[in-house]
Amino acid sequence: MAAEETIAALLQQIQKQSETIDNLVKTIESTNQAHKAELAEAKAENAALKAELAEVNSKLSWLLEQTTSNNRKIYGSSSEKSAYDFGGAQVGLFEEAVPVVPIIETVESADNAPPRQSPKKRGEMGSRLPTNLTVEKVECMLPEDEQDCPKGHGPMRAIGKELVRRELKMIPAKAIVTEFWRYSYLCRVCEGTTVGPAPIVKAELPPQVIKGSMCAPETVAHIAVEKCTMGSPLYRQEAAWNRIGIQINRQTMASWLIKCSEDYLEPIYDRLHWQLCQQKFLHSDSTNFQVLKEPGRPAQSQSQMWLYRTSGDAEHPIVLYDYQEDKKQERPRDFLAGFSGYLMTDGFSSYHCLPDDIIVVGCFAHVFRRFSDALKVIKKDEDRVGSLALMGKQFCGKLFDIERDIKDKSFDERHTIRNEKAPPILDEFRTWLLSVQPFVATQSKIGKAVNYTLNQWKYLERYLLDGRIECNNSRAERSIKPFVINRKNFLFADSVAGARAAAVLHSMTETAKENSLDPHSYLSHVFRTAAGVNLWENHDMVIALLPENAPAECQVPQ
Numbered sequence: 001m002a003a004e005e006t007i008a009a010l011l012q013q014i015q016k017q018s019e020t021i022d023n024l025v026k027t028i029e030s031t032n033q034a035h036k037a038e039l040a041e042a043k044a045e046n047a048a049l050k051a052e053l054a055e056v057n058s059k060l061s062w063l064l065e066q067t068t069s070n071n072r073k074i075y076g077s078s079s080e081k082s083a084y085d086f087g088g089a090q091v092g093l094f095e096e097a098v099p100v101v102p103i104i105e106t107v108e109s110a111d112n113a114p115p116r117q118s119p120k121k122r123g124e125m126g127s128r129l130p131t132n133l134t135v136e137k138v139e140c141m142l143p144e145d146e147q148d149c150p151k152g153h154g155p156m157r158a159i160g161k162e163l164v165r166r167e168l169k170m171i172p173a174k175a176i177v178t179e180f181w182r183y184s185y186l187c188r189v190c191e192g193t194t195v196g197p198a199p200i201v202k203a204e205l206p207p208q209v210i211k212g213s214m215c216a217p218e219t220v221a222h223i224a225v226e227k228c229t230m231g232s233p234l235y236r237q238e239a240a241w242n243r244i245g246i247q248i249n250r251q252t253m254a255s256w257l258i259k260c261s262e263d264y265l266e267p268i269y270d271r272l273h274w275q276l277c278q279q280k281f282l283h284s285d286s287t288n289f290q291v292l293k294e295p296g297r298p299a300q301s302q303s304q305m306w307l308y309r310t311s312g313d314a315e316h317p318i319v320l321y322d323y324q325e326d327k328k329q330e331r332p333r334d335f336l337a338g339f340s341g342y343l344m345t346d347g348f349s350s351y352h353c354l355p356d357d358i359i360v361v362g363c364f365a366h367v368f369r370r371f372s373d374a375l376k377v378i379k380k381d382e383d384r385v386g387s388l389a390l391m392g393k394q395f396c397g398k399l400f401d402i403e404r405d406i407k408d409k410s411f412d413e414r415h416t417i418r419n420e421k422a423p424p425i426l427d428e429f430r431t432w433l434l435s436v437q438p439f440v441a442t443q444s445k446i447g448k449a450v451n452y453t454l455n456q457w458k459y460l461e462r463y464l465l466d467g468r469i470e471c472n473n474s475r476a477e478r479s480i481k482p483f484v485i486n487r488k489n490f491l492f493a494d495s496v497a498g499a500r501a502a503a504v505l506h507s508m509t510e511t512a513k514e515n516s517l518d519p520h521s522y523l524s525h526v527f528r529t530a531a532g533v534n535l536w537e538n539h540d541m542v543i544a545l546l547p548e549n550a551p552a553e554c555q556v557p558q
Contacts, residue, residue: 129168130557136169175246178216180205207532210259217527218520220260223253225520228502228509229482233490254498261501264526267535267542269320269504272511273335276318280341281311281468283476284351286327287484290492291499294325305503306331307480311344313411313468316548317514319479321503323496329353342466344473347456362459365472368396370449377445388436388446392453395429403471415467426461430454479510508547512554515547521554522547 139161147156183203191198209217226232232240234250241248276282289305306322324331329350336343340357351360371392378384402421406414433454440447453460463469483506493499508526509519526545535542543549 129166132557173222175244209264209527209531210256211532213256215256217531218524220256220527221520221523224257224260224505224523225509227257227490228486228505229513229519231482231486231489236489254494257505258497258501260527261504262497264530264535265504265508268526268545269507271542271546272318272507273320274338275316276308276310276320277336277339279310279314279318279339281313281344281466282308282336282339282341283311283344283470283473283479284308284332285346285473285476285480286348287480287487289323289487289499291323291325291494291496292492293495295496297325301325303499304331305480305483306335307476307483308335309476309479311468311470311475317511319510319514320507321483321510323499323503342462342469344470344476346473347452347459352459359462359465360459361462361465361469362456363471363473364396364399364460364463365474365477367449367453367456367460368393368400370445370452371396374445374449388440389449391432392446392449395425395432398425399471411467413467415464418464418467422464430457479514482506482510511547512550515550516556517547517550517554518556522550525550525554 141158148154149156182205185201185203186198209215209220223234223237226237227234234253237253238248238250284307286304286306288302290299290301291303292299294301294303304324304327306324307319308322309319310317322331322335327348327350329352332350333354336354336358342359342361343351343354344361344363345351346363346366354360371389374389375384375387375393378387378389384390399422402418402425406417409417433450437450437454440450442448442451463471486506493502508523512519512522530541530545533541535545
């Protein structure tokens with residue numbers, strides 16, 4: 001009995017220990033599950049922190065890139081040339097590095113050497129002056145009391161003279177008052193025999209450019225050229241007039257410009273617009289322009305000044321500005337109504353909604369500029385050599401080299417050579433863009449350059465379609481630059497009428513310059529010839545007043 005009781009007691013003790021162990025196991029399992037949950041939560045939190053850190057680093061990198069880019073825009077050079085393009089050696093895309101070998105010029109022997117030209121005298125510098133300038137002669141002669149022979153043989157006589165030097169004298173502009181005196185005529189016979197008053201005939205006066213105004217055609221032309229060509233706003237011109245004692249305020253000058261633009265220049269502008277749309281190859285660009293008093297819009301609103309111009313194939317270049325309130329796609333479509341051909345533009349989306357008979361061509365200069373901007377934000381010199389930005393620039397450079405070689409050839413030759421040399425470069429360029437696109441940040445400079453190029457690719461490669469198409473839109477950018485520079489001076493237009501007049505006046509001055517005309521002489525000719533004439537009803541005179549038909553005196557002296 002004692003043994004059985006002992007065994008029973010041991011069994012109970014073992015059962016209790018087993019229950020304790022089971023409880024411990026459950027506790028441990030519960031603890032492990034809690035630790036696993038905590039570990040999983042910690043891992044998830046760690047992954048989220050890493051993702052957040054990566055996003056912060058990406059934003060920080062983008063902000064540093066933007067800061068560097070903005071600092072370069074404000075303080076740095078605007079040139080797109082870079083000292084890192086070739087890394088100290090002439091490295092191309094399709095060949096190994098070629099060391100720069102100095103060129104040693106051979107010296108010819110004295111027998112074969114070309115004859116040396118005598119150096120020019122300092123006075124001959126004046127020979128480059130135009131021949132139509134008024135010449136004022138100054139004769140330097142000895143005084144009479146010094147004309148005796150130094151050896152005492154009596155008076156000397158002049159034996160000749162020589163032109164020693166020429167100087168250019170600049171006389172500031174001066175104002176002239178033109179008075180019109182009208183004669184009246186009376187028949188002496190009628191005066192003595194006619195019953196009642198004798199007939200009086202008065203001489204006819206020449207018409208005024210603005211009826212009842214004191215401004216002459218040359219005055220309006222001067223104000224327009226100073227504003228549109230020299231970038232002098234009206235308040236500066238007002239001060240200049242006041243300095244010579246003539247009190248003409250800027251409001252008066254503005255009203256003169258608007259009136260002459262509406263009456264004389266807009267009919268010519270409309271004819272040039274029609275001629276522009278008859279071309280087959282055009283360029284276009286646009287820039288912001290503030291107009292203070294636009295109906296229904298706050299003064300801070302940004303309007304748009306569009307530019308359209310002929311390409312290099314035009315016999316008579318035309319440059320036209322078009323003021324509009326916005327940059328909607330209807331603006332270029334309405335202005336180019338009737339045009340059918342190729343339009344070179346930047347990547348602005350409004351140009352991509354034009355009719356099918358207008359073929360939009362992309363600009364490789366914008367591609368080059370984006371890769372150049374991406375290269376500029378790379379801080380370390382060693383990182384620039386071999387960078388993606390530099391490779392993108394080199395692809396564009398290869399295409400530009402072809403254009404440089406064919407610029408003096410005929411349009412047919414350009415087309416043939418382009419289609420032989422450019423397609424392999426374009427194919428490799430596009431393949432390279434697709435290969436690097438997944439590995440660049442979308443918002444980075446290099447990412448924007450890569451994505452812009454790929455998005456514009458179908459427009460970019462269209463320059464291969466015709467030899468008269470240019471591979472970049474630099475022609476339009478050069479034409480819109482004068483307005484952009486002038487805008488920094490006059491800042492804005494006060495009214496819609498002023499903005500339209502600014503577009504017309506800039507169109508006429510830039511078109512005159514493109515046709516080798518002096519803007520002041522041309523505008524004076526237009527205002528003087530058309531004074532008092534309704535050009536909206538006189539089509540023949542409009543044709544005669546076009547820049548291509550301007551008289552010889554309007555030409556810039558060569």
